[in-house]
Amino acid sequence: MTHNLHLPIDEFTARSLRVGNVISVSGTVFTARDVAHRRLLEAHAEGRRLPFDPAGLALYHCGPVARPVDGGWSILSAGPTTSARMEPLEPRFLAAFHPRLVIGKGGMGDGTQAALAQGGAAYAHFPGGAGAIAARHVARVRAVHGLEEWGMTEAIWILDVDRFGPLLITMDSAGGNLYRDRRADVARNLAALRKRIR
Amino acid sequence: MTRQSIEAALANALRQAVTRLPTDVLSALERARAEETSPLAVGQLDILLENVDIARRAGVPLCQDTGLLLFYVDAGARSPWLGALRSCIESAVAQATTDVPLRPNTVDPLTGVSAVDNLGRGMPWIRWNLVDGDDVVVSILPKGGGSDAASRLVMLPCDTGPVEIVRAVIDHVAACEGKACPPMVIGLGIGGPAEGALFLATRALLRGLGSRHADPDVAELEDEILDLANRTGVGPAGLGGATTCLDVHAEVACRHPACFPLGIVISCWAERRAKVVVHADGSAEVVAP
Structure with a gap:
């Protein structure tokens, strides 16, 4: 049974999430990849207001396939992209904008882990490539920012989602990190395997 | 009007490639699902298999990353279509990008600008291999980033x-x-x-x-x-x-x-492929990849 969280969520709720929890989310999710991270941080540094308020929302590392319909948009496929690319900017991004959940795939680095602890947020995994399932949970596109300039992939899509999941918490605000545990196992296996190759 | 049949087959193949996982890949995933014992691994594979099924039924891209479009052409030296094939492929890519749709995935590495039709400079990527005969076999690999x-x-x-x-x-x-x-x-x-x-x-x-x-x-x-x-x-x-x-x-x-x-x-697990055969008379068919 998965627990459904209604976004936006507060710091207390985000801090209660632990590695191994399986959740789904309803409410507002915004996508941001490489370009959006850089541009939103530039706007923040210059004191410009964002066109939306990211606080408490879920930041989704995703560049969807979208089709224009009746003056709006339909999302056809919307799985996660590789989160590690956003690592250089993510700690500053979390500190500046306070999303309470980061959704992606593959996990992130030490900088983000520290930022999750400091600001109070968690990282959730959704399976890479599962774009068709993810799109089914998008109830509607509230807005899209930067589409003309950055293109469909890098634009910021503000999405209303309905029970988007299952999301597996893989990094939490208490220092829990499923990837770190897995990395230790793999390193041990690899050392044994290397001896067998001859 | 045979050029149109070549373009239509190529566009159709692009649609199939991104919406339907080849049966050999699907079978491999199902085998993996049967052999896994870790509940976490089983859960992940279940989601991937369900996703493949949903994408196929709905005719939507199974992954939002519809890839950089790579074409490997085994070109029969006696085919009359060799000179026209590049422009046929370009037309099919533009059409599939609008119709399927595909995600615009060709980003100019210097300007950062993404072409809306997947025809940014150097794209689509086409590799030619000259072979004997008068058939042309076009293998398509949408390569995830x-x-x-x-x-x-x-x-x-x-x-x-x-x-x-x-x-x-x-x-x-x-x-x-x-x-x-x-x-x-x-x-x-x-x-x-x-x-x-x-x-x-x-x-x-x-x-x-x-x-x-x-x-x-x-x-x-x-x-x-x-x-x-x-x-x-x-x-x-x-x-x-x-x-x-x-x-x-x-x-x-x-x-x-x-x-x-x-x-x-x-x-990635979603190894998407498609194949088109173009015959000398200009008829073209999508075949199993």
Whole structure:
């Protein structure tokens, strides 16, 4: 049974999430990849207001396939992209904008882990490539920012989602990190395997 | 009007490629699902299989990354369509980008601008192989970016052989963790010039899961790497398990005495492929990849 969280969520709720929890989310999710991270941080540094308020929302590392319909948009496929690319900017991004959940795939680095602890947020995994399932949970596109300039992939899509999941918490605000545990196992296996190759 | 039938077949193949996983890949995922014992791994594979099913039924891209579109053409030297084929492919790409739709995925590396029709400079990527006959076979590989970012050109020590090849690949598989969307398919290009190693490795991905190299020594190497990759424990999505790799395909070419390139090209679990045959009379059909 998965627990459904209604976004936006507060710091207390985000801090209660632990590695191994399986959740789904309803409410507002915004996508941001490489370009959006850089541009939103530039706007923040210059004191410009964002066109939306990211606080408490879920930041989704995703560049969807979208089709224009009746003056709006339909999302056809919307799985996660590789989160590690956003690592250089993510700690500053979390500190500046306070999303309470980061959704992606593959996990992130030490900088983000520290930022999750400091600001109070968690990282959730959704399976890479599962774009068709993810799109089914998008109830509607509230807005899209930067589409003309950055293109469909890098634009910021503000999405209303309905029970988007299952999301597996893989990094939490208490220092829990499923990837770190897995990395230790793999390193041990690899050392044994290397001896067998001859 | 036969040019239109070629374009239509190519556009249709692009749609199939991104909405329907080839049966060999689907079977490999189902086998992996049956063999996994870790609940986390089983759960991940269940989601992937459900996703493939939903995408096929709804006719939508199974992954939002519809890839950089790579075309490998076995061009019959007596085909009358060789001169027209590039523009047919370009038209089909533009059409599929609007109709399927495909995600605009061609970003100019200098300006950062993404072409809306997937026809940014140098794209679509077409590799020609001249063969005898009058048929043209176009193999399409929509190459996902997350897994291609995990591809590598390794320069091995020259005074070495299969042992160092296996070690290099296994080390790399472990280092990729969950970033390249495992369970992955590994293409290897062993030897050749640097350019050739990556070319052979990418082209090897077209061979289809379960196929083995005709040279028994190379086939044995493929089996060994597959077995070892699946013992690393990376697992589906990098969350642990017995399925890190669905298959390994290696191609070999001679190298220079002073240079030992090893091309490692990774495909995510969604190894999407399609194939079109263009006949001399201009009729064209989508065939099993």
